[in-house]
Each structure stands twice: as structure tokens, then as C-alpha cells.
Amino acid sequence: AQTVTQSQPEMSVQEAETVTLSCTYDTSENNYYLFWYKQPPSRQMILVIRQEAYKQQNATENRFSVNFQKAAKSFSLKISDSQLGDTAMYFCAFMSPNFGNEKLTFGTGTRLTIIP
């Protein structure tokens, strides 16, 4: 069974600074997908970024980028030029592409606070 570990329960950073959230996972599969989701106080889970394991290039979405290290099973999220609206819980998640097993396995989350 896959597991996802987020070792930073809480983080805070000044507005406009850069912050990196850590995530490690365990799997025996070679092909899979990794995600970062954001859950603001409104509680809706919002997709931030997605990475396919077969792609060597790290995914980027505007101010958000990942550092995907497949051999180390590490998948960190970097937020550049942080904004107040980035305040939220951030969840790292793993998904197998195998039919019948396409569930998301989530970590326990990191609570990120952006300080004005």
C-alpha cells in the first residue's frame, strides 16, 4: 500500500517570500501521479499542481513549482512570491493509474500561513 508523509505540520512565511513544503511517499510502482492540493478555510480542495512520474521535467504552474526526485521518492512544493491568498492547508497526494485503484492517497497536510 502506498503511503504519503508530510513532516511539516505548520509553516509560516512573510508575504512575498518563497516557501517550500516537503512530501515523501512510498510505493513499489514505477508509474504513478503526484499532486498538491490546497484547502483554504472555505474547505474546498483545489488542485495546485500535478506531476507524472514518467516525466523527468518538474511541473510548474505560475508561482508554484515542484522538485520531484523519483529515486528519493520526494515531491516538494515551492511557492514563490507568496501571497495572503496562499494561506491554506496543503496536501500532497499519490495516485496509481491502475484501473480499479485510482484513489488519491493523501498526506496529513501542512498548514501554511502567509504573514502580511
Added chain:
Amino acid sequence: ETGVTQSPTHLIKTRGQQVTLRCSSQSGHNTVSWYQQALGQGPQFIFQYYREEENGRGNFPPRFSGLQFPNYSSELNVNALELDDSALYLCASSLGDDREDTQYFGPGTRLTVL
């Protein structure tokens, strides 16, 4: 906004009762997944429906059951409610025919069991 809707927003039930939660998937999506998120934790997978058939189930007892309709909307039913069932219930929809699907979440239903 993802286009995934859930109803009701909040619900209060007493132990032993039964509850039905509803989810409308995003247009064009034929797969719905349900998750339970206890306070302070990450979501846990309950089950997934693909084209009206159950397509995977997590470690939840049989009193958690589901249904998907021809329009791909879905229901989650929980019988014999227990205090530990108090949680945020999230549904997510995805395209389904592509194994690389990303799941898009609805706003959730907050269930409180007294």
C-alpha cells in the same frame, strides 16, 4: 470553481440514524470518488464509481454504500451512524476514460453526529 456540487452543505444527525449525501459531477465527467476527512486529517478514500459501477473501495464498513446515476451524479449513504462518522465528506469527479485523470473536488458536506 470546479463545477462539482454537493448537497447539503451541513447536516446534523443522531447516532443510529441514516444519511444520504449527494454529489453532481463536473460536466463530461463519468467518475465520482468519495472521501471522508476527519478534523485535522487528510481525506481518506471511501469508494469510487465509474459509469455506474463501483470501481474500488477503501477500508470502510459495508454501512457506507453508494450509487451512481445515469447522469453520473452520485449518492453516499451511511447507515447506523456512529459518533466517529462526524467529518467532512468530499466528492471528486474525473473524466474516467483516461487513466491519468485528475480529480476535481466539490465543496464538501459537513456531517455532525450527536
